[in-house]
Amino acid sequence: xxxxxxxxxxxxxxxxxxxxxxxxxxxxxxxxxxxxxxxxxxxxxxxxxxxxxxxxxxxxxxxxxxxxxxxxxxxxxxxxxxxxxxxxxxxxxxxxxxxxxxxxxxxxxxxxxxxxxxxxxxxxxxxxxxxxxxxxxxxxxxxxxxxxxxxxxxxxxxxxxxxxxxxxxxxxxxxxxxxxxxxxxxxxxxxxxxxxxxxxxxxxxxxxxxxxxxxxxxxxxxxxxxxxxxxxxxxxxxxxxxxxxxxxxxxxxxxxxxxxxxxxxxxxxxxxxxxxxxxxxxxxxxxxxxxxxxxxxxxxxxxxxxxxxxxxxxxxxxxxxxxxxxxxxxxxxxxxxxxxxxxxx
Numbered sequence: 001x002x003x004x005x006x007x008x009x010x011x012x013x014x015x016x017x018x019x020x021x022x023x024x025x026x027x028x029x030x031x032x033x034x035x036x037x038x039x040x041x042x043x044x045x046x047x048x049x050x051x052x053x054x055x056x057x058x059x060x061x062x063x064x065x066x067x068x069x070x071x072x073x074x075x076x077x078x079x080x081x082x083x084x085x086x087x088x089x090x091x092x093x094x095x096x097x098x099x100x101x102x103x104x105x106x107x108x109x110x111x112x113x114x115x116x117x118x119x120x121x122x123x124x125x126x127x128x129x130x131x132x133x134x135x136x137x138x139x140x141x142x143x144x145x146x147x148x149x150x151x152x153x154x155x156x157x158x159x160x161x162x163x164x165x166x167x168x169x170x171x172x173x174x175x176x177x178x179x180x181x182x183x184x185x186x187x188x189x190x191x192x193x194x195x196x197x198x199x200x201x202x203x204x205x206x207x208x209x210x211x212x213x214x215x216x217x218x219x220x221x222x223x224x225x226x227x228x229x230x231x232x233x234x235x236x237x238x239x240x241x242x243x244x245x246x247x248x249x250x251x252x253x254x255x256x257x258x259x260x261x262x263x264x265x266x267x268x269x270x271x272x273x274x275x276x277x278x279x280x281x282x283x284x285x286x287x288x289x290x291x292x293x294x295x296x297x298x299x300x301x302x303x304x305x306x307x308x309x310x311x312x313x314x315x316x317x318x319x320x321x322x323x324x325x326x327x328x329x330x331x332x333x334x335x336x337x338x339x340x341x342x343x344x345x
Contacts, residue, residue, distance in 0.1 A: 008080030058102030064109035088160035103167035149299035188255030193325030205322035222287030232313035255298025
């Protein structure tokens with residue numbers, strides 16, 4: 001029997017890669033869309049003939065119940081979120097509404113449609129919809145230990161991280177309270193050519209491409225010393241899927257287990273096009289976070305040992321991949337005057 005999956009945030013970086021992966025696995029894939037005229041649909045344009053869409057909004061409980069009831073999914077992947085961390089200081093209430101309360105609403109929709117009551121053992125009639133929550137390494141924030149593992153305490157340093165921590169805990173609460181198959185994937189930074197231009201890795205690759213082609217000369221960045229565990233988004237969606245195929249629901253940390261600084265990313269990107277980064281990069285204090293997260297690195301022992309997952313794209317290859325993609329985007333934009341990079345393909 002063909003499995004059915006419902007993905008919130010299907011037009012985002014992770015959503016598009018996950019949709020591709022699930023289609024290759026033989027799934028019927030539905031995407032939750034807030035309005036069918038969503039311009040970001042172009043992100044999944046090459047999959048349009050294989051995807052189905054359903055109306056829904058993470059801030060509207062009734063719409064989520066209707067969507068889950070219509071699709072009758074076997075698996076729900078909640079990837080929908082406002083994911084740009086710096087924005088969470090400017091719009092803290094909105095980010096909390098979407099990234100925290102949105103998780104609760106999806107869980108409630110699943111509970112209602114599944115027929116789950118407050119009892120963990122309410123009969124075999126309940127539909128076992130499996131739920132994946134996109135948790136984040138930003139929940140660790142001012143990390144109590146390095147590397148960070150599933151048991152490391154959270155100390156978020158942004159409204160984004162706080163909201164994600166709520167989403168993670170409410171997911172665990174529904175698992176323990178209702179017997180729901182619900183897991184949180186604590187994913188560390190994962191990038192790709194489909195990443196939004198506001199994120200630092202894509203800002204770097206896009207800036208390098210424009211500098212290389214003579215369209216700009218300088219690139220403004222914030223804290224070059226911040227350390228992150230960066231991987232390829234296409235690898236990480238495989239881990240999401242694997243989490244929902246296990247016999248028992250468990251939360252997992254997903255990352256590479258290696259740290260690199262923003263300076264490393266800059267150096268690799270400029271070196272790839274034969275330029276010296278120090279000739280073009282300057283620090284803009286406005287881009288430094290009010291409360292910086294200095295070091296994030298994943299302990300991948302469990303995800304590798306229990307799920308058999310490992311990343312296939314290393315950091316150097318990732319940065320080169322992104323620069324190459326942006327060189328093509330920028331060349332096309334310059335030639336035709338049309339920013340095709342917005343489609344992130």
